[in-house]
Amino acid sequence: MQQFVWSDFSDEYHPTDRKHTYYPSVIINEHLYSIKITDIPVIPYFPINSYYEWAHYRFYGLRNATAYILVFDLSNVETFQYIRTLRDQMVESRDMRNVPVLVVGNKQDLLCSTTPSAASGLQQLAIAESACGDSREKRRNIVNLVRKHWKCGYVECSAKFNWRVIALFKELMEMVDALEWSGGGKSSEPPQDSSTGGGSSNENRCTVA
Secondary structure (H helix, E strand, O other): OHHHHHOOOOOOOOOOOOOEEEOOEEEEOOEEEEEEEEEOOOOOOOOOOHHHHHHOHHHOOHHHOOEEEEEEEOOOHHHHHHHHHHHHHHHHHOOOOOOOEEEEEEOHHHOOOOOOOOOOOHHHHHHHHHHHHHHHHHHHHHHHHHHHHOOOEEEEOEOOOOEOHHHHHHHHHHHHHHHHHHOOOOOOOOOOOOOOOOOOOEEEEEEEO
8 A cells, every 4th residue: 555655665564453544546548536445454354234344443334345455465375365254255245246356466576486595405495496386386276266266356466666566456446447337337338528628537436445
């Protein structure tokens, strides 16, 4: 979020401990979108109804989000299990048929390298390559599950090096925009420009969790 909104990154890791809300604007297909992005800490479960959503502040707005970004750590693919559980809860608790979901693998910069260091021996290199092979296989399985079975978007990025951070938000907003045009959103027709000058972009509102 810091890279996308402020083009900033801190090497000191500070886990999200409370809900943060951002209000950036983007232009997709000549339409201006005012986005409300809610960044939340790890939650024990997705709110199953409005009561649970209102009872806990960190849940507020989750059930009505226009789209979702589910992020896991590429250097620790086991963190994907949390994303999988959360996604299953989302499907069970609200209608997700017209709700875009983008799964993001972050920390691509921490993926292991097969290039040995000066102090590495053949045995250490063989162990490292084996571990990397296992990781790549798990990542391939994740991509297959997300794209073929969940029918969701998938992007890998590095917040540290600002690699594909903007691309992932662009992809998500294009998914939202395509849904609007196809009739799954508010209207099946592209919004008409009501400005008299002819140069202003149309404004749409989107909530991302």
